[in-house]
Amino acid sequence: MEIAWSSPQRRKPAKWRIAIDxxxxxxxxxxxxxxxxxxxxxxxxxxxxxxxxxxxVCAQLxxxxxxxxxxxxxQLAVAQEAIAMAEVPTAAVxxxxxxxxxxxxxxxxxxxxxxxxxxxxxxxxxxxxRLSLPPLPGIRRPALLALLPTAxxxxxxxxxxxxxxxxSATLLQHAQMGIAYQRCFGGIAMPAVGLxxxxxxxxxxxxxxxxxxAALTAHAKLSAHSExxxxxxxxxxxxxxxxxHVDIIVADGFTGNVLLKAxxxxxxxxxxxxxxxLPPHSxxxxxxxxxxxAESSGALVCGVDGVVIKCxxxxxxxxxxRAVADAIAMVDKGLIAAISHELSLEQHPEDMGxxx
Amino acid sequence: MEIAWSSPQRRKPAKWRIAIDxxxxxxxxxxxxxxxxxxxxxxxxxxxxxxxxxxxVCAQLxxxxxxxxxxxxxQLAVAQEAIAMAEVPTAAVxxxxxxxxxxxxxxxxxxxxxxxxxxxxxxxxxxxxRLSLPPLPGIRRPALLALLPTAxxxxxxxxxxxxxxxxSATLLQHAQMGIAYQRCFGGIAMPAVGLxxxxxxxxxxxxxxxxxxAALTAHAKLSAHSExxxxxxxxxxxxxxxxxHVDIIVADGFTGNVLLKAxxxxxxxxxxxxxxxLPPHSxxxxxxxxxxxAESSGALVCGVDGVVIKCxxxxxxxxxxRAVADAIAMVDKGLIAAISHELSLEQHPEDMGxxx
Numbered sequence: 001m002e003i004a005w006s007s008p009q010r011r012k013p014a015k016w017r018i019a020i021d022x023x024x025x026x027x028x029x030x031x032x033x034x035x036x037x038x039x040x041x042x043x044x045x046x047x048x049x050x051x052x053x054x055x056x057v058c059a060q061l062x063x064x065x066x067x068x069x070x071x072x073x074x075q076l077a078v079a080q081e082a083i084a085m086a087e088v089p090t091a092a093v094x095x096x097x098x099x100x101x102x103x104x105x106x107x108x109x110x111x112x113x114x115x116x117x118x119x120x121x122x123x124x125x126x127x128x129x130r131l132s133l134p135p136l137p138g139i140r141r142p143a144l145l146a147l148l149p150t151a152x153x154x155x156x157x158x159x160x161x162x163x164x165x166x167x168s169a170t171l172l173q174h175a176q177m178g179i180a181y182q183r184c185f186g187g188i189a190m191p192a193v194g195l196x197x198x199x200x201x202x203x204x205x206x207x208x209x210x211x212x213x214a215a216l217t218a219h220a221k222l223s224a225h226s227e228x229x230x231x232x233x234x235x236x237x238x239x240x241x242x243x244x245h246v247d248i249i250v251a252d253g254f255t256g257n258v259l260l261k262a263x264x265x266x267x268x269x270x271x272x273x274x275x276x277x278l279p280p281h282s283x284x285x286x287x288x289x290x291x292x293x294a295e296s297s298g299a300l301v302c303g304v305d306g307v308v309i310k311c312x313x314x315x316x317x318x319x320x321x322r323a324v325a326d327a328i329a330m331v332d333k334g335l336i337a338a339i340s341h342e343l344s345l346e347q348h349p350e351d352m353g354x355x356x
Numbered sequence: 357m358e359i360a361w362s363s364p365q366r367r368k369p370a371k372w373r374i375a376i377d378x379x380x381x382x383x384x385x386x387x388x389x390x391x392x393x394x395x396x397x398x399x400x401x402x403x404x405x406x407x408x409x410x411x412x413v414c415a416q417l418x419x420x421x422x423x424x425x426x427x428x429x430x431q432l433a434v435a436q437e438a439i440a441m442a443e444v445p446t447a448a449v450x451x452x453x454x455x456x457x458x459x460x461x462x463x464x465x466x467x468x469x470x471x472x473x474x475x476x477x478x479x480x481x482x483x484x485x486r487l488s489l490p491p492l493p494g495i496r497r498p499a500l501l502a503l504l505p506t507a508x509x510x511x512x513x514x515x516x517x518x519x520x521x522x523x524s525a526t527l528l529q530h531a532q533m534g535i536a537y538q539r540c541f542g543g544i545a546m547p548a549v550g551l552x553x554x555x556x557x558x559x560x561x562x563x564x565x566x567x568x569x570a571a572l573t574a575h576a577k578l579s580a581h582s583e584x585x586x587x588x589x590x591x592x593x594x595x596x597x598x599x600x601h602v603d604i605i606v607a608d609g610f611t612g613n614v615l616l617k618a619x620x621x622x623x624x625x626x627x628x629x630x631x632x633x634l635p636p637h638s639x640x641x642x643x644x645x646x647x648x649x650a651e652s653s654g655a656l657v658c659g660v661d662g663v664v665i666k667c668x669x670x671x672x673x674x675x676x677x678r679a680v681a682d683a684i685a686m687v688d689k690g691l692i693a694a695i696s697h698e699l700s701l702e703q704h705p706e707d708m709g710x711x712x
Contacts, residue, residue, distance in 0.1 A: 086557040151625065161554055164562055198517055198613040201442040206520055206610065238614050239621030254562065257554040258594050258611055262618035265595030269507065270626055270643065277639035287629060 014048030019113040022053040023082035023100040024120030026313045029057045035320025040070035047072035052100040079103040089123030105132040108306045115307035115327035119315040133304040137344040142303035149290045151244040161257030168211035177302040178248030184338035194236030194246035267291035297322040370404035375469040378409040379438035379456040380476030382669045385413045391676025396426035403428035408456040435459040445479030461488040464662045471663035471683035475671040489660035493700040498659035505646045507600040517613030524567035533658040534604030540694035550592035550602035623647035653678040
């Protein structure tokens with residue numbers, strides 16, 4: 001069942017079709033829906049938004065939707081149930097093919113929509129994407145790509161929590177996806193890659209990290225003069241991330257997730273403490289909003305053929321509106337096709353050398 | 357060879373004998389030695405300080421030492437060589453029994469000094485401590501215990517980078533050492549323990565984390581009404597660490613090290629950014645000094661019978677002076693004996709239940 005609102009003038013087909021799963025996160029569906037409405041009001045009549053929720057929730061949102069007029073097309077899609085934060089990801093995805101998340105992923109798979117946004121269970125989003133969408137060339141498991149604000153640039157962190165597995169092949173794939181993303185979407189021709197470690201020496205860290213260090217060194221050398229060249233700056237400690245030397249920081253999903261949340265927690269703790277002690281100042285507010293993940297867009301599920309954005313579990317409406325804007329930009333730039341192209345170059349036998 | 361300076365009035369034996377390894381870190385030995393002198397000037401004639409360096413460095417420091425008068429006893433001990441940051445820890449310790457670090461550890465082992473401070477190679481410090489000093493009851497491998505500043509309290513992070521191994525037995529030992537530390541040194545009768553994870557649900561994270569979750573739940577229940585009672589608050593995400601709900605955060609050494617450095621890096625990045633944009637304010641300076649690890653004391657090597665403090669690789673003189681003050685307090689409070697006592701209670705068969 002769908003409930004749809006369209007402006008009467010609208011006739012032409014939508015240029016961007018974005019689905020938003022409103023369920024299964026720590027914020028109320030109505031809060032996320034406010035973001036959907038905000039995105040709709042900010043955009044043109046070329047945008048079609050599909051918000052997915054259970055029947056009960058949809059019933060509550062109808063009135064809210066009717067109070068707003070948006071230039072594009074807005075519809076509510078009803079799903080049977082939701083996947084909760086505490087559920088075991090793959091089991092939940094398999095057991096609930098009619099959950100808001102799985103229904104949204106099906107819409108993306110069928111190309112009924114161009115992008116899916118969810119603030120729900122990260123593991124379930126990754127599992128559902130992996131089970132429903134074709135993998136990008138050579139990618140075994142999707143990862144989460146999140147952006148960390150640093151001095152003057154946004155650093156792409158891969159993996160920010162997509163999966164726990166940690167071998168050198170996975171780490172290399174994280175690097176490749178980060179490079180492809182920064183080249184295609186960040187506009188950086190020769191991105192600089194760092195490996196998150198506990199010391200800068202090549203001998204530091206776990207065996208997968210040492211192997212990934214050697215492989216990235218070899219890869220960077222091999223590709224130096226090709227269209228897929230990148231710089232490998234070596235191991236990077238978490239405290240040096242902010243100095244602006246890297247465009248991509250590679251980590252396994254567990255460590256990347258801890259890093260992301262440590263940065264977030266420290267920043268908000270400090271800024272909230274200072275806010276209570278310092279006179280109001282716009283610099284404080286500006287930096288607060290850069291680090292406030294409840295207001296920032298989200299992480300890209302990287303490695304599948306489709307734009308899937310995972311928002312923060314505490315995402316507010318503003319975050320959803322930003323995620324919609326990001327999804328539109330990714331669709332416009334053909335990000336997934338570009339990453340896929342870059343990864344397919346990577347698979348070319350003569351490029352592989354002996355380094356993998 | 358030793359070069360010693362004593363105030364002529366001094367006759368009584370030293371109450372606190374602290375050795376400081378001046379070599380093998382990113383700061384210059386003279387910088388660390390300034391901290392030794394500062395500690396000496398701040399303390400009484402009951403303090404004996406032994407700074408260990410190579411002959412060449414000692415020669416450079418003599419003049420510096422002679423310019424200062426301290427109430428206690430100061431001596432320079434000459435060692436043959438230093439262990440560098442990039443060296444493989446255990447191999448370096450075994451190959452260099454006459455390095456500044458290994459000589460210092462020998463002094464501690466022989467009870468010639470009461471505590472050893474070093475800002476050198478973390479792995480080498482841990483290895484040297486493990487090879488030289490008796491282990492505390494039940495502890496297989498020492499860990500690093502570092503303090504994280506949060507709202508209103510210091511949280512003990514164990515392991516902050518002592519070793520990479522990550523099984524549930526190790527995580528439990530980290531918890532036990534953190535509990536013992538906070539009870540003995542932090543004065544917290546019923547400490548709250550959290551497990552660093554990527555989500556709060558018991559199903560989150562790696563198998564060792566899930567096993568540690570179950571074991572800590574059982575242990576907390578079993579010990580609830582005994583003198584070694586503690587609260588287990590469950591999994592904690594890095595962003596929630598600052599809310600003041602935990603006294604101890606348990607992690608494997610790799611993740612703990614990333615956490616520590618992420619907190620440090622984020623805090624310094626933000627504070628330096630704000631400092632350039634905000635008018636001078638004492639709150640900014642106060643919070644900066646709380647988070648500036650180059651000025652803060654260091655991490656305790658936990659799990660061996662001896663006070664060993666590992667300072668930051670970039671430690672400034674102020675950090676060394678603080679580490680000396682901490683070492684004095686630890687010796688005064690009999691911290692190691694108290695932790696050892698607590699751990700030996702833990703080993704009592706009827707206390708063990710089936711939870712390990």
